[in-house]
Amino acid sequence: xxxxxxxxxxxxxxxxxxxxxxxxxxxxxxxxxxxxxxxxxxxxxxxxxxxxxxxxxxxxxxxxxxxxxxxxxxxxxxxxxxxxxxxxxxxxxxxxxxxxxxxxxxxxxxxxxxxxxxxxxxxxxxxxxxxxxxxxxxxxxxxxxxxxxxxxxxxxxxxxxxxxxxxxxxxxxxxxxxxxxxxxxxxxxxxxxxxxxxxxxxxxxxxxxxxxxxxxxxxxxxxxxxxxxxxxxxxxxxxxxx
Amino acid sequence: xxxxxxxxxxxxxxxxxxxxxxxxxxxxxxxxxxxxxxxxxxxxxxxxxxxxxxxxxxxxxxxxxxxxxxxxxxxxxxxxxxxxxxxxxxxxxxxxxxxxxxxxxxxxxxxxxxxxxxxxxxxxxxxxxxxxxxxxxxxxxxxxxxxxxxxxxxxxxxxxxxxxxxxxxxxxxxxxxxxxxxxxxxxxxxxxxxxxxxxxxxxxxxxxxxxxxxxxxxxxxxxxxxxxxxxxxxxxxxxxxx
Numbered sequence: 001x002x003x004x005x006x007x008x009x010x011x012x013x014x015x016x017x018x019x020x021x022x023x024x025x026x027x028x029x030x031x032x033x034x035x036x037x038x039x040x041x042x043x044x045x046x047x048x049x050x051x052x053x054x055x056x057x058x059x060x061x062x063x064x065x066x067x068x069x070x071x072x073x074x075x076x077x078x079x080x081x082x083x084x085x086x087x088x089x090x091x092x093x094x095x096x097x098x099x100x101x102x103x104x105x106x107x108x109x110x111x112x113x114x115x116x117x118x119x120x121x122x123x124x125x126x127x128x129x130x131x132x133x134x135x136x137x138x139x140x141x142x143x144x145x146x147x148x149x150x151x152x153x154x155x156x157x158x159x160x161x162x163x164x165x166x167x168x169x170x171x172x173x174x175x176x177x178x179x180x181x182x183x184x185x186x187x188x189x190x191x192x193x194x195x196x197x198x199x200x201x202x203x204x205x206x207x208x209x210x211x212x213x214x215x216x217x218x219x220x221x222x223x224x225x226x227x228x229x230x231x232x233x234x235x236x237x238x239x240x241x242x
Numbered sequence: 243x244x245x246x247x248x249x250x251x252x253x254x255x256x257x258x259x260x261x262x263x264x265x266x267x268x269x270x271x272x273x274x275x276x277x278x279x280x281x282x283x284x285x286x287x288x289x290x291x292x293x294x295x296x297x298x299x300x301x302x303x304x305x306x307x308x309x310x311x312x313x314x315x316x317x318x319x320x321x322x323x324x325x326x327x328x329x330x331x332x333x334x335x336x337x338x339x340x341x342x343x344x345x346x347x348x349x350x351x352x353x354x355x356x357x358x359x360x361x362x363x364x365x366x367x368x369x370x371x372x373x374x375x376x377x378x379x380x381x382x383x384x385x386x387x388x389x390x391x392x393x394x395x396x397x398x399x400x401x402x403x404x405x406x407x408x409x410x411x412x413x414x415x416x417x418x419x420x421x422x423x424x425x426x427x428x429x430x431x432x433x434x435x436x437x438x439x440x441x442x443x444x445x446x447x448x449x450x451x452x453x454x455x456x457x458x459x460x461x462x463x464x465x466x467x468x469x470x471x472x473x474x475x476x477x478x479x480x481x482x483x484x
Contacts, residue, residue: 153421154430157414161434164410165403172399179395188396188445192403195441199433202472203426215480228483230444238457241470 026069030110035066070129077133081140089214090190090223092144097186104170137163147210154204191227268311272352277308312371319375323382331456332432332465334386339428346412379405389452396446433469
């Protein structure tokens with residue numbers, strides 16, 4: 001994070017570097033206050049620059065700066081799920097979630113404020129940006145399942161609802177003083193995905209095919225193996241259902 | 243739904259009946275148009291009353307009417323998950339989801355617009371109302387699990403993320419021309435809940451205790467039995483994980 005201390009007002013920065021610096025300053029302020037309580041003066045102070053300079057970069061004022069900050073956050077979040085296409089699915093999801101949750105952890109209250117618009121801009125424009133992140137994340141997950149083209153509507157809905165669940169869990173996690181610890185939350189979200197994938201596979205042949213391939217790549221000493229062994233005792237009393 | 247045809251302008255209605263009639267008219271308009279594209283004139287016309295009458299009931303204009311409509315929708319949605327506390331959990335969830343999804347089906351685009359604020363009111367106030375619905379639904383689900391007091395944070399988070407997933411699935415369902423048919427969507431959301439409950443039970447002893455009791459009430463010919471039998475072949479190739 002760029003602060004006044006590390007970047008004197010008139011350090012020479014390229015136009016793009018300066019833009020990034022101002023957006024970073026805004027994002028860091030949003031992390032502790034609602035966007036509607038952050039003024040351009042605050043951003044200028046945090047970035048160690050003059051107010052006119054902030055206006056030169058964002059002549060549309062606070063709304064333009066907010067939209068730029070949201071756009072920047074969206075770009076970063078979209079990259080979270082981009083992960084090399086090899087290895088067990090659970091490991092890829094864990095890496096992606098580690099990046100996503102690190103973003104949530106860093107931006108804190110600003111993450112909720114960004115997602116909810118913070119009352120400074122038209123909801124429809126904000127919603128479109130946020131929805132774009134969700135769709136991009138869902139596409140990445142389908143890519144990890146090797147099913148960008150072959151996924152049917154049921155699997156697409158499943159992945160998109162899981163993305164929503166990740167977002168909801170992140171907001172609850174922030175709301176509850178960042179409990180449980182991040183590695184636990186991440187492991188639970190991976191288990192959540194696998195459980196949902198298997199439940200969906202039971203009624204959707206295309207999901208079943210993708211699930212079979214995904215499970216073949218998992219190993220007994222990985223997250224899927226651990227989940228499988230932990231499920232056995234929970235279901236021990238459910239023999240009457242078979 | 244009350245329309246101009248069924249309710250002549252000056253039919254005698256009590257203050258409360260008239261208020262409900264105007265809110266119903268607004269909700270029915272929101273079902274096909276964004277709240278920001280609905281004027282008080284439109285509401286007056288749909289309700290078959292004069293514009294001054296609409297203003298007498300909602301002197302705050304469109305924003306007040308919108309908030310009243312959102313409040314009315316919220317009250318109705320909160321009731322969806324109130325269900326007698328007996329019988330298998332999957333049957334209770336299915337009944338609750340049938341009511342919730344019927345609301346989504348009836349209010350259509352208005353459901354998304356209501357959830358997203360439709361750019362007519364401060365996001366923070368709208369968010370609080372919508373969040374109240376989610377919390378109330380989560381409390382009802384915990385009641386069905388017999389765990390309103392004993393639920394730990396993990397189970398609470400699980401139930402709240404499932405509620406978010408139900409909401410996300412409803413919005414996707416509307417977006418995709420109401421596919422799959424409602425009974426299929428409802429059955430999938432019940433499977434989703436059971437899969438998530440079992441996955442969460444594997445790492446949370448309190449959830450495990452609640453899950454054991456819930457599974458004991460399920461029968462082989464119910465939704466949990468059907469899910470259990472469908473899971474077996476999906477996991478047939480996963481013996482290497484155990």
